[in-house]
Amino acid sequence: MDLHVRYEGDDDPEKCTARKLSRFDLAELHRSDRATPYGVVLNPHAERALSPADREAAERALVALDCSWESAGEKQFTIDGDHRALPYLVAANPVNFGRPMELTTVEAFAAALVILGENEQAEQILAKFTWGETFLELNEEPLRRYSECADSSEVVAIQQEYLDR
């Protein structure tokens, strides 16, 4: 699956996971919305949760917006595409370890890839980060269950179980 990043460039370039993926040719960076291909956009503010039903659309492109969390408000997500939020998962990166929902770009891509059935590619991109494997370990059960859902409403029902715990 082709990974594309609308790259804002307002975060620490040394820690930016999207830049690292691009250095290894694992994702392509785009400096404007117009240059970013149409596809499934990973957007934490989206109304609909990502599910295996989005696979066909994501085959065109899987897109993330790499910017700082301070500037990642709803209005920032102006990219054209099918916007989807990831369901409940926890971060493994050192900045937000253990916190739900605020994932780095590589974690968001990896989660989406597992939900869409592309486990090998998820492992491949996470392998570039020392904490990458931990992300899959921490989220093994929810990711497996989300990937077995038929659609977004099933994903949301499973997410509710984790939120109620």
Ligand SMILES: C[S@@+](CC[C@H](N)C(=O)[O-])C[C@H]1O[C@@H](n2cnc3c(N)ncnc32)[C@H](O)[C@@H]1O
């Ligand atoms: C705000 S940026 C921060 C990136 C960070 N600077 C880095 O180096 O990875 C993270 C991006 O990953 C995606 N993302 C993260 N958490 C998400 C979630 N819960 N649902 C959907 N997309 C998410 C979004 O595209 C979001 O803009």
